[in-house]
Amino acid sequence: MSIPLALTVNGKAVKADIDPRLLLADFLRTTLGLTGTHIGCDTAQCGACTIHLDGRAIKSCNVLALQAQGADVVTIEGLAESDGTMHPMQAAFKECHGLQCGFCTTGMVMSAIDLVARHPNADEKTIREELEGNLCRCTGYHNIVKAVQQGAAAMAK
Amino acid sequence: MGAIESGFIGQSVRRKEDARFLLGAGQYTDDVTLPNQTHAYFLRSPHAHAKIRGIDTGKAKKAPGVIAVYTSADLEGVNGLPCGWLITDVDGTPMKEPPHPVLAKGKARYVGDHVALVIAETQNQAKDAAELIDVDYEVLPAVVNVVDALKPGAPQIHDEAPGNKCYTWAIGDKSAVDAAFAKAAHVTKLDIVNNRLVPNAIEPRAAVATYSRADDSYTLYVANQNPHVERLLMTAFVLGLPEHKVRVIAPDVGGGFGSKIYLYAEETAMVWASKRVNRPIKWAAERSESFLSDAHGRDHVTHAELALDKDGKFLALRVHTTANMGAYLSTFASCIPTILYATLLAGQYTTPVVYCEVTAAFTNTAPVDAYRGAGRPEATYVIERIVHQAGAEMGIPQDEIRRRNFIRTFPYQTPVALLYDTGGYDACLDEAMRIADVKGFAARKSDAAKRGKLRGLGYAAYIEACGIAPSNVAGSLGARAGLFEAGEVRVHPTGSVTVFTGSHSHGQGHETTFAQVVATRLGIPIENVDVVHGDTGRVLFGMGTYGSRSLAVGGTAIVKALDKVIAKGKKIAAHLLEAAESDIEFKDGKFTVAGTDRSKAFGEISLAAYVPHNYPLDKLEPGLNETAFYDPTNFTFPAGTHICEVEVDPDTGVVSIVSFSACDDFGNIINPMIVEGQVHGGLCQGIGQAMLEHCIYDSESGQLLTGSLMDYALPRADDVPSFKVETKVTPCTHNPLGAKGCGEAGAIGSPPALMNAVMDALSSVGVTHLDMPASPHRVWQAIQSARA
């Protein structure tokens, strides 16, 4: 059985007929070729697949593509400006060395932007608690926390 | 030591690789999609130990979308996976090396052992078909605990390894140690377990294998830390393919921590199958597969005894360790609890005699191999826990007992084979104590006590041996591979540079650090330097990245190639400037005739090399492209002191890290930002081991109980504090960069620092024994037992 799916991804209308089993993460990665969204686990713990669904961070590997029917999806590929200028949060991750292998990074940045939208002046404790849904095995989180703080300040400008 | 001009050295240059990662444009193995691609799924044993009486793949082969189903019976002429290090038993015989079949043959020996490979049009179809494979198992009793495996009557896992023993190995002077114990004023005894870990790089292992009939060649994309080693092992030892017909590409790799060093069954079977199905095959592990089949880490059971004189001076150390190898020997499994462990047991101390005996055994668990630190965290854990306990028993302050025993003259020959070239242990201890505000601890402790909390302070003064070398010595100790590194510096006609390195970056930032070295040496903008790694089709050779070796070994290979580039550049410049070669100086990107203002820029020389019109063609080849292989003369010895302060809630057993301070000596540092990042990450992994992570198999069924992130706790952002990190420098004496390596230190020092802090905190309630991880449950139980 294949079902028509229509939604907006990074500002562009997208349509496809899909197997209902298709996860949103796989739809983005395989159907659309947006491989910046990563899959790091199978129990919705690691958060590497985090994207924004109607403005909220969600784990796209734990959501059926059909659950995004009619929705507005933003992925890591949709953050930078068309000339390649990074979103302030992306720039802050680079400036603060908030990434190493890069695999968790895209989900981490998507979570960070969602976090700052809700807590523009988050302190370290809040940032650490709010990043509970994203695992990083490289950085020890130290520089991620710094990056989120710096990114928040830049986003406020 | 060669002079390194300052330039970009020591600068926290922001990383060149970051843009692609941050924009979502990285290319990891699972991002590779080839035309006409198929999907692989591995049917794995649900039993820890079972005879395979038969496998019926008939139904599976007829299932929708299925292209092929293979079992061990199909792998005619395919050898087992090799082990890269031969350890010789104390009785003079070689270690027991039972076959490690690519697909289980006759028996499955752990839950997750590969039984069949299904290739189908889609992943779902491959999985559906795998459910139709009928495996006739005769379930056998299993043993998962390494001590149990060595007991008489334990289930026998391999016919080739009676009693499940792989080897017993020893180092040190036993009789001298015994004599020292006989006259000791005090003996401290310690029984500890180094908990088994699952590496859990956030990118699961993945591979895409493809075969080309056009030239009978194979290409393998694989999440791997050392593609040349992967290719060598796969072609020469297992598949019998010509090495030049196989290209291995390890593209962006999402973390390794050791787990992606090894040659695994999955990619080996896929390369073999890619020719049979004549289509690309893709496989990406699900996290639950990673738990089952990635090589695990640690899993030691140790008894240690430290002899001291009345002043707390160490007289001798005696250690017995039992090490779990898992069901089969993984690529470097055998050298981890021996060569990389027991040789570190002198630590930072002048202990005159050390004896260590290690027995390695097979169990019905996933293979165990190097995991961040690989042997050295286990050694440091033994030393630093026993030193802590000795200090506590003898009433000697923790800094003082260490100071009384520090090595202070270098080079220093330890009683366990290593020759430390340099170090400065007091400086790191002093600095760590300063940033940890040890002076204020007593006040903080009494303040915590008022709130009903228990505070503790723990020290760990670690040393590690990095950049394992030289190859001939390693070879005499059983290594079956070289331990050099290769580098190539390709100067383009316009003066920009592409560097090819055998080191592999999977988070370490080589593209930046190595570019800093090259740009500084050549006096060119860093933007003009790109670093290529991870592709046997582009890089000349490489031993890859493990053991914190990349800068000290791989970086030095590049420096050696740069020396050749500059030497040739001088010859070209001498010709162009009509001067003697010996009069040419190279500085800040310019070749100058000494004492004059006559010079040629680096770009002018490179252009002349590729447009050799005015060029000494009779004496010099055109072009400017140099390679170098570097085989170090010794290990490097990073060292430092880590201090952890914890607060324990006796009501719940929760341990909170109040602060974590580390002062490390990594030798010269090229990029402090990257080095600090490595330390942060290492600390977090070590804290994970000490507080959260524990791989547990059921002792009866052999099932993996911690088979997902729902049951195996990885550190999250709110489990760890911000870290206080400082460095001190004693440059390595035997490589031109003076670099020692920084990748593993954090994971080595932090477990004992944290556990010593917990022991310190719990001493007031009478707790004398606790193994990692110091989970709330275990801490609470320890408190209850002590109170009972």
Next chain:
Amino acid sequence: MYTFEYQLPKTLADAAKALASTGGKPLAGGQSLVAAMKLRLAQPGTLVDLRGISELAGIRKEGDALVIGAMTRHADVANSAVVKGAIPALAVLADGIGDRQVRNMGTLGGSIANNDPAADWPAAVVACNATVQTNKRKIAAGDFFKGMYETALGADEIITAVSFPIPKKAAYAKFPNPASRFALVGVFVAQLADGSVRAAVTGAAPAVFRAAPIETALAKSFTPDAAKAVKVDAKGLNNDLHGSAAYRAHLVSVMAGRAVAAAG
């Protein structure tokens, strides 16, 4: 994942019809169900996605009760001024479920219909003596949760809302499993409008339960010390690699005490 049919009804009646005719399973936020399907641990023949039924979401006060629509997401409960005003403990509880991303998808109805033994919501529903409203009937909290992953719901019965009578005081204290962050032990303590005290425990046993000795102690003295002093019987509590029954029993008292302290 095994194959399944997918339906997206627009009304409650259509959803019920779809469930009745297919024997399928309702899909709310999917944070447990999709995860189980991925691991091939759940195999519904048909998924009836409830997201198109607008009447299932929303938060409102009805007299002395707070009514939360079944499809209301945890994050919306956590952020709701209405919830914070009426029963702030529910906002705190919702804000501690899973992680941010899970809270942005997962729903109250989905959580209690799943009745995971370590889920947070069942503790609140039981302790507040809430009523579960379905397309067919109203079910008292005490009758709703039947055992591990079992509820009183019929095959084509859909939770529409949960009505929480507003207690005098309430708070939830959770001790998370270090790995999953589900409750190793979670205790929801409520002093109801009639003055009676309820203490519902999740995570500690195969299903949510009321801790009678703690309720008795708190009825006498609604203080943290009173709760903490209770020795909870470990019999019947979960005993696994994350915590022994004795540890869980101990944590029930400790968390009850902390909940009482938070309830003020």
